[in-house]
Amino acid sequence: MSDTAIDREINRDAMKVSDEVAIQITDMNKWYGTFHVLRDINLTVNRGERIVVCGPSGSGKSTLIRCINRLEEHQAGTIMVDGTELSSDLKNIDKIRSEVGMCFQHFNLFPHLTILENLTLAPIWVRKTPKKEAEETAMHYLEKVKIPEQADKYPGQLSGGQQQRVAIARSLCMKPRIMLFDEPTSALDPEMIKEVLDTMIELAEEGMTMICVTHEMGFARQVANRVIFMDAGQIVEQNEPEEFFNNPQSERTQLFLSQILGH
Amino acid sequence: MSDLHAHTTSYVRKEMLPEQTPPITETGAIKWVRENLFSGWMNILLTVISLFVIYLALSLVLPWAFGGVWNAGSLTECREVLFSFYKGGHGHGGACWAVIEDRWLQIMFGFYPPDQYWRPILAFVLFFVALAPVLFADKVPGQLIWFSLAYPFLAAWLIWGGSFWVPVFAAMGFVLAFIVLKFLGKIAGPIVANLGALVAALVWWGAIMTPLTDGLNKMIGNSRFDSTLSTLEARTAELPAEVAALEAQGADKEAEIAAAVDAKNATLTAMTEIRIEEFVIANEVEAKEDALQRLDAAQDSIEDLSDILATWNGAPSPASDSEKDIAEAEAATSAAETLIGNIGSLLSDAQSGLADDTLEPAELAGTFIVGASQEDPSILGDFDAMVDKAALSNPLNDLIDRAGAVTLNESQGDLASLRADTETVMAALSTNIASLDTIMDKIIATNADDLVEPQAQFLDQMADLASLRDEATTIAQATFRVSSEESDTRGFLAVLQSLNDREAALPILRDETAGALALVPSDYRNMIAVNQLPEDASAEDRAALSTYLGARNIELSTQASVRETYGELGRVGLTPIDSRQIGGFLLALIIGIAGIVLSLPLGILLALGRQSHLFFLNKVCVVFIEVIRGVPLIVWLFTASLLLNYFLPPGSNFDLMLRVIIMVTLFSSAYIAEVIRGGLAALPTGQYEGADSLGLGYWQSMQLIILPQAMKISIPGIVNSFIGLFKDTTLVLFIGLLDPVGLSNAIRADTDWNGVYWELFVFIGLLFFIFCFSMGRYSLHLEKKLQREHR
């Protein structure tokens, strides 16, 4: 697919991986009706890791990361996030969701609220942060994603790239310890992709734990510390980017990589 | 990819063409007219047709509406006024708005006591204050929402009256529920908290509120007892005199009115005398037009006859001896014979009409139209130019003879000449009528000057009469108020005087009941009627039960009467108004507004319930919505008025209006639920996921994310339902509540206004239109406003 050049120095030293486990998925299985989407997923993510998940369409990438904050329910196995197991206990779910930020392909901003309101909503109502403080935090993150001047506009008035950055800022306002990205750039034009990737790189440099479904292989190569390849609901291969791209083990990975990087 | 972009940009025009003014046909009014009215033949045609239709409608309605009569005491008087201004004899010439002038307050308020009108008016005005935080949230201070919350209780108190603490206590039920909810919410789950709140509120309203109000009534009542008693006594002494004074005033007013009516009638007679010549001519014209119509009918019959004879080629005779042919010939023969008979009788009726009911022009001119012809001598010339009576009626004699001789074998030629001759007479008659019309116009012209003064005088007299009648109404209302106060005072005095006795009797009655109960065998003790006893119950048991029931009845009714007396004595607040007194537009507004305000939250809950994954909740909501929607509102209203009585405990007095409000609310909420469900379904799932991923709980994401957007989408549908609901309130007519349409029937039942339809309906329609139209406009405004934000 695309391979937007990342033209800045990336400070990989800042991205430290600790030994502390952030997410632990063991023998997880999920079905949609009778359709077995995810099969025996085992995945451990340490704090500070940047993981890129790739794979052909329909392989279950979105489903996997949506299971991590319980937008989808898994039927077998366990998912532990920050030591809390995901079960149908509503209190746990809300707690985990407020710890795990998520960015969607189509941003999912709230069109009836201004950018600032989009950002302060969850801190005020979920974290019970005072309005003033929430607004200050929001402005801080808007500056970070470089669009503080748009605070009083509505999402519909922003470009796609700006909207996605707002969406990232919105997640960050909840001070999450883990960020999930589901193809954050695939609905964007090339120029905008760069804006969004820059924001994500900055996040990585600050040591955020990230799981990112993306086909931006440049990003995977330079930012990720591990690339996971999924196919037909299984994790087929996972490796460090260098190894993964230069020396793919399985045939399916090779085929996928030749398709995506080929031309 | 970005390379590609760089290529495409080189094709973009860099220099703009200089600006030019558009040709004159492309600007301003001319452009607008060209584009919007006359673009293409079809559109020109449509524009012309629309203009014609608009003209037609307005030319019918405007003269009627603006030529209407405002001052009149009855439909007859309206017609007198219209008549004296030459505006048609049958009420078509102008509207009788006087009925609105006379009865508009009744249409607005029903039988609400006029001296208390300020209460519903105040409630209505405050309604807009209460609405402000909802409708114009960005323009008013946020604290106003507290007033909005208190408003329903305030409004109910203003409209129905009673002690001020009743609405306060009722509201406290909600406050209590809220406190319990908050408290339990902290220590237990949401289900427990909600249930607890519900139970607390029900306990408060059911078990605490009544004793509390009773206690207050009793406390205040006791402290007031003596002073009230003496006031009442004093009032009973004064009131008869007041009533008598008012009655005397009323009688004076009536006499004044009678005199004014006489004066008005005198003017009317004077005008009639001035116009007497017009009526003579009008009679003449009428008689001649009658004859003309008959001749026209005769002429038609001749044509039909000649058609029949032509098809049969002479007298109808069967073509063969088949039964069908014979029957056809017979039918034709009898039809033709009937026609021959008709021709004869129509012609002779016309002849005798002309001969008996019309006058010779010379006689008319010489005897009847003397005054006018003196003023305008050309009238005499017109009369001279008219043919004699004989010249019109004599040719008819010949025609009658010829018609009498007509047979089935008449030749087509003869019939044609008969027709032609009839037409000749008709033409002469038409000319004659036309001359009379000319004369009529001239007479009217000569009368015009003479009438100016009496017409003006007549209008003045009608206006005077109207104000006299207004005064009389005021006096009558005062009389009614004072005399009902008199009877109320007497009644209450009697009740108060017996209060102590009744109260003292209570323990005795209680003992008696207990004693009687002891004699009833224990199996039968909770029966409420003797006929519930089994067949084989002994006569003694029957007697015992009957005694017990009787004793209990007396005890309960005494208790209730004591309670009621204290309620009246201890009341601090407004005069209570019975629901039956509320009618007209006020009734429509109360039902409509209550329905709207209550059905919105209920509709939202139903819509959410219908979306819910909880099986039973979901099914309950679906069944509720489908059942309510699937049955006509009128059926629900009848259910409310009749059937509910069977389900309620006997003796409970559940206000009919309240029942109607509940039914209307349920009905409308089902529709609102469906509209909102549409809005919910239109939201992308991303919105739900966005809210979920931020950790918002169900109610938070509904309240903050989902509902605001879903409601925005549903605004047109919601407002549409509201408008429908508001108009449907007129249906309560069928269960005996006096909605505006019902009141219009009541007004027509008065002999003064018997026969007034259009004016009342126009007025009622206008009232509804104003409300519905402004709701529609507001929704448009809201849509536009929200559209700016929401793309």
Ligand SMILES: Nc1ncnc2c1ncn2[C@@H]1O[C@H](COP(=O)(O)OP(=O)(O)OP(=O)(O)O)[C@@H](O)[C@H]1O
């Ligand atoms: N709600 C659902 N019900 C049934 N099947 C579903 C549902 N959501 C996804 N699927 C199926 O599950 C499979 C995995 O879907 P998923 O969205 O996880 O794929 P993906 O790897 O993210 O693909 P893409 O790259 O196209 O986004 C697909 O075959 C899809 O059709």
Ligand SMILES: [Mg+2]
């Ligand atoms: Mg996907």
